[in-house]
Amino acid sequence: MRNVLFLSLLYCSFAFASPPAHPLSSSELLASSKPDDWRPVLPENTLYMELPSGRVILELNPKFAPESVANVVALAKENYWDGLAIIRVQDNYVVQWADPNDEKPELKKKLKNASEHVNAELDVPLNASVPFDVLSERDVYAREVGYSSGFAVGRDLKAKKMWPLHCYGAVGIGRATAPDSGNGTELYAVIGNAPRHLDRNVTVIGRVIQGMDLLSSLPRGHGDLGFYEKTEQRTTIRSLHLASRVDPKERTVLEVLRTDTPIFKQWVLARKNRTEDWFHYQAGHIDVCNIPIPIRETKR
Amino acid sequence: MRNVLFLSLLYCSFAFASPPAHPLSSSELLASSKPDDWRPVLPENTLYMELPSGRVILELNPKFAPESVANVVALAKENYWDGLAIIRVQDNYVVQWADPNDEKPELKKKLKNASEHVNAELDVPLNASVPFDVLSERDVYAREVGYSSGFAVGRDLKAKKMWPLHCYGAVGIGRATAPDSGNGTELYAVIGNAPRHLDRNVTVIGRVIQGMDLLSSLPRGHGDLGFYEKTEQRTTIRSLHLASRVDPKERTVLEVLRTDTPIFKQWVLARKNRTEDWFHYQAGHIDVCNIPIPIRETKR
Numbered sequence: 001m002r003n004v005l006f007l008s009l010l011y012c013s014f015a016f017a018s019p020p021a022h023p024l025s026s027s028e029l030l031a032s033s034k035p036d037d038w039r040p041v042l043p044e045n046t047l048y049m050e051l052p053s054g055r056v057i058l059e060l061n062p063k064f065a066p067e068s069v070a071n072v073v074a075l076a077k078e079n080y081w082d083g084l085a086i087i088r089v090q091d092n093y094v095v096q097w098a099d100p101n102d103e104k105p106e107l108k109k110k111l112k113n114a115s116e117h118v119n120a121e122l123d124v125p126l127n128a129s130v131p132f133d134v135l136s137e138r139d140v141y142a143r144e145v146g147y148s149s150g151f152a153v154g155r156d157l158k159a160k161k162m163w164p165l166h167c168y169g170a171v172g173i174g175r176a177t178a179p180d181s182g183n184g185t186e187l188y189a190v191i192g193n194a195p196r197h198l199d200r201n202v203t204v205i206g207r208v209i210q211g212m213d214l215l216s217s218l219p220r221g222h223g224d225l226g227f228y229e230k231t232e233q234r235t236t237i238r239s240l241h242l243a244s245r246v247d248p249k250e251r252t253v254l255e256v257l258r259t260d261t262p263i264f265k266q267w268v269l270a271r272k273n274r275t276e277d278w279f280h281y282q283a284g285h286i287d288v289c290n291i292p293i294p295i296r297e298t299k300r
Numbered sequence: 301m302r303n304v305l306f307l308s309l310l311y312c313s314f315a316f317a318s319p320p321a322h323p324l325s326s327s328e329l330l331a332s333s334k335p336d337d338w339r340p341v342l343p344e345n346t347l348y349m350e351l352p353s354g355r356v357i358l359e360l361n362p363k364f365a366p367e368s369v370a371n372v373v374a375l376a377k378e379n380y381w382d383g384l385a386i387i388r389v390q391d392n393y394v395v396q397w398a399d400p401n402d403e404k405p406e407l408k409k410k411l412k413n414a415s416e417h418v419n420a421e422l423d424v425p426l427n428a429s430v431p432f433d434v435l436s437e438r439d440v441y442a443r444e445v446g447y448s449s450g451f452a453v454g455r456d457l458k459a460k461k462m463w464p465l466h467c468y469g470a471v472g473i474g475r476a477t478a479p480d481s482g483n484g485t486e487l488y489a490v491i492g493n494a495p496r497h498l499d500r501n502v503t504v505i506g507r508v509i510q511g512m513d514l515l516s517s518l519p520r521g522h523g524d525l526g527f528y529e530k531t532e533q534r535t536t537i538r539s540l541h542l543a544s545r546v547d548p549k550e551r552t553v554l555e556v557l558r559t560d561t562p563i564f565k566q567w568v569l570a571r572k573n574r575t576e577d578w579f580h581y582q583a584g585h586i587d588v589c590n591i592p593i594p595i596r597e598t599k600r
Contacts, residue, residue: 090469091513122581140441140587163497166491168392177577188351192516193468193493197574200581213391213520216492220513274497281422281500287440287491 090226390526392492
């Protein structure tokens, strides 16, 4: 018999007919969701990075980094990344893409409408217009953690701040030593154990919501910090465009399970105490970065 | 200027001449280590998994799973995995290897001296002969976490138990639903955010100490649970042998920074409050699975 290590599927769409006797497992729970439990991913907040291997989809989080997101959108609109490359893959850490000629002034790609300088946006003041749905769990790094419209965030009521977390798939702005030395031309995505020591050190602009496997399975770079040492090791980015500027027929239509709903609370419970027969020991706790935020593809 | 996202190198071997004025960074600290701060990785506790892409090295942890480790060693001695394959790569979770014909009794590989049945070894009683060096940090899942001879472990003084943690690189025994349904023929390694909900649910036999990138960069499987759907997607295992049975000239000689030393305590401090100029916000906390346990290759 095939021995498996259990993980219920994140993208599941089956229905079940009669209510089960035991508490719902995570897959049963998603199957029981109502249309209103999901929110659409807006094309104007969505980037498609087209790689030779397929499409990577990023959802932007402008409430936490408005200036940075606006510059990233401006860069996408002027086709900044088209033909540039993934230049760094550091194991258990990040994939990073940028202009390979960034350090050669005569060769590097010129900006058109996008700004050369963007302020660091490491956290935001508490603000009634930015939701925070608390996760009542311990956290190693932050006083409180939770979700804000589908993004994992931390909160400090004393400092009156919120900030996005570096969970798997988080996308941030590569920078040099000065906090404001990144303008969004160089981006990274987390491909390893949540590097939470980066929280509040780097501007996070969103997260990858589909196609993480295309980034995480890239060959690792063996130069310092995982940079590729040879040009031919890089992966060329065919294009990186806003979904709203892509022909509607070519779009991937996604929905995210709303994190301010009763069903999401049940989802958290189902993930912290797994009711599937495979689990014999219930953790009773869960790390904010170990709760996948369900995404589903819907028909156009 | 190349914008980078900073991570000090784990495998570093440079020396520095004069003591720096600021607290030592993690790389400076390793450079200041003494020979006695390191322990050898014993060939009799080391497995080499030879893939077409290179060598993956696993260190076994027999104190936490003696019966399971003994059976894995017996399997390696009878060349059980030679010619078998990596059959599952689930993104942000695990890589798993086994006999692809496991479910076909007429085709599956026969065991010679290894046992068909092994008891589950999910935790061990507190025992003076099994060290525990506490990490004075919060943890989401366990009452206490720390290290035991270079392996991340949890402890519950009330339940009088210790157990290995599912950090990045942890290697465990795939199983079906019953806790003792795995005999070591099917093994997995963690390639994503620490799936700590597996702690105490699966027998952990050790961890990958070199070559993680060869596993983590494999193409993901797109069948249920990340199993490959086509035979040709699998990676064949050339051999999986004990280092002690490999010609000494062909061995990789590794040392691990001892986790019961003052320098390891300093290492933890250097990782939780990063002194490198790149960091502007000090986390002040660190997750047990975010502290790399330094490994270095030495001359034969």
